Amino acid sequence: MAWIAERRRRARFESVVLPHLDAGYALARWLTRNDADAADVAQEACLRAFRYFDSYREGDAKSWLLKIVRRTCYDWIERNRPADLVPLETETDPEGGVHAPLASGIDTDALLQSRSDLRRLDKLIEALPPPLREAIVLRELHELDYRQIAEVTGVPIGTVMSRLHRARSALRRAWDGKGCGDAM
Amino acid sequence: MEKDVVMQCEAVRPRLEAYLDGELAEAERALLRDHLAGCGDCGPEAAALERLRDGIRQSAPIYRAPENLRSQIRFALRREAGAGAPAALRAAGWLAYAASILLAVVVGSGGTFLMLGDRQEDAIASQAIDSHLRSLLGTHLTDVASSDQHTVKPWFAGRSELSPPAVDLSAEGFPLVGGRLDLIAGKPVPALVYKRREHVINVFVLPASKDDLDKTLTRRGYTVCHWDEGDLGFWAVTDAAPSELTDFERVFRAATGG
Numbered sequence: 266m267a268w269i270a271e272r273r274r275r276a277r278f279e280s281v282v283l284p285h286l287d288a289g290y291a292l293a294r295w296l297t298r299n300d301a302d303a304a305d306v307a308q309e310a311c312l313r314a315f316r317y318f319d320s321y322r323e324g325d326a327k328s329w330l331l332k333i334v335r336r337t338c339y340d341w342i343e344r345n346r347p348a349d350l351v352p353l354e355t356e357t358d359p360e361g362g363v364h365a366p367l368a369s370g371i372d373t374d375a376l377l378q379s380r381s382d383l384r385r386l387d388k389l390i391e392a393l394p395p396p397l398r399e400a401i402v403l404r405e406l407h408e409l410d411y412r413q414i415a416e417v418t419g420v421p422i423g424t425v426m427s428r429l430h431r432a433r434s435a436l437r438r439a440w441d442g443k444g445c446g447d448a449m
Numbered sequence: 450m451e452k453d454v455v456m457q458c459e460a461v462r463p464r465l466e467a468y469l470d471g472e473l474a475e476a477e478r479a480l481l482r483d484h485l486a487g488c489g490d491c492g493p494e495a496a497a498l499e500r501l502r503d504g505i506r507q508s509a510p511i512y513r514a515p516e517n518l519r520s521q522i523r524f525a526l527r528r529e530a531g532a533g534a535p536a537a538l539r540a541a542g543w544l545a546y547a548a549s550i551l552l553a554v555v556v557g558s559g560g561t562f563l564m565l566g567d568r569q570e571d572a573i574a575s576q577a578i579d580s581h582l583r584s585l586l587g588t589h590l591t592d593v594a595s596s597d598q599h600t601v602k603p604w605f606a607g608r609s610e611l612s613p614p615a616v617d618l619s620a621e622g623f624p625l626v627g628g629r630l631d632l633i634a635g636k637p638v639p640a641l642v643y644k645r646r647e648h649v650i651n652v653f654v655l656p657a658s659k660d661d662l663d664k665t666l667t668r669r670g671y672t673v674c675h676w677d678e679g680d681l682g683f684w685a686v687t688d689a690a691p692s693e694l695t696d697f698e699r700v701f702r703a704a705t706g707g
Binding site for chain 1: 466467470471472497498501502504505506508509510511512513514515518519521522523525526527529664665666667672690691692695696
């Protein structure tokens with residue numbers, strides 16, 4: 266009888282969660298910055314989501330999936346490209362997460378300014394540190410509201426607001442600084 | 450007049466992005482809208498932020514999952530779900546025939562059984578949370594305090610029929626702090642105690658349940674993760690984030706040979 270329940274569970278999963286696969290893949294693509302890795306991560310995240318489908322309660326399936334995709338991305342990055350996980354230089358993150366215990370931080374502005382090859386906004390976004398990048402992607406491209414971003418990224422709303430502000434300020438300075446503001 | 454505008458600007462600036470993100474309540478939104486229309490500093494600032502947003506949305510590629518990814522995932526789900534099907538159903542000959550009769554019986558009463566199973570599971574989860582809370586409130590977190598599995602594991606021998614695998618997972622960020630005997634469903638069961646930063650993870654060890662589904666439940670703000678491994682059923686409870694507990698399950702199972 267367990268397998269009957271299992272089959273029902275799978276059908277429900279496919280109709281509730283899989284419609285958000287594009288959104289999940291897009292987030293994975295922004296965080297891994299690579300097509301093949303994004304596909305691997307998205308698939309692993311969906312299987313993870315299926316395993317923990319019982320923890321899903323009626324409601325925001327998109328945010329629920331994005332949260333798992335994000336978690337899977339960071340696990341993957343930690344395993345394959347730990348150097349990508351540099352912490353922000355000043356942020357007291359009560360949740361800690363993957364950024365807290367690492368060594369010294371980076372200066373976001375210096376990071377963007379130093380890359381003279383980055384003239385396009387999408388490339389600038391890719392160059393942002395992951396916590397700022399995911400905030401701006403979830404807000405501007407996934408069009409989530411603050412509460413949903415807080416839910417997906419596991420930080421308080423105040424932290425979401427300050428990360429968005431920092432991401433935008435850095436993008437504007439880098440964008441304006443290179444005189445390509447009008448070219449876009 | 451001049452001073453009024455300056456005062457207002459100071460109140461407007463911190464709210465400007467929330468305003469553009471549509472996060473302000475109507476009353477506040479109207480105040481900002483009026484201010485932006487008349488202010489020579491804040492108006493252009495808002496316009497610059499809007500240009501940035503438009504720029505991002507125009508220049509950012511729209512990523513879509515590749516076509517074959519969707520079908521790959523469906524296939525993988527089917528395989529994953531299929532792993533739980535009773536072996537008898539996959540067997541040939543009379544066994545399959547016997548199974549089909551059994552199946553008919555099961556289908557007839559299936560609903561009741563499934564519900565009963567869920568309720569039993571909930572009852573254990575609920576008691577696991579109670580025990581978890583007790584362990585945090587009192588001074589009785591551990592009977593044997595040690596991060597050494599060669600101390601913790603033998604301690605349970607003679608105190609419980611079940612012999613839990615007490616592995617230290619400090620390297621993965623989940624140090625073992627010890628073990629104790631606790632009560633679930635009126636029976637003494639081993640509890641392994643781990644830490645995740647300031648959070649405690651209690652792992653209660655019971656005989657394996659019959660269905661081998663992994664479950665993660667959230668009740669009363671606590672997360673309970675359940676999985677079976679051989680003859681043992683594990684019930685891990687924590688007040689840390691659910692994702693931490695699923696990570697814990699992963700490293701625990703990896704370390705105990707699951």
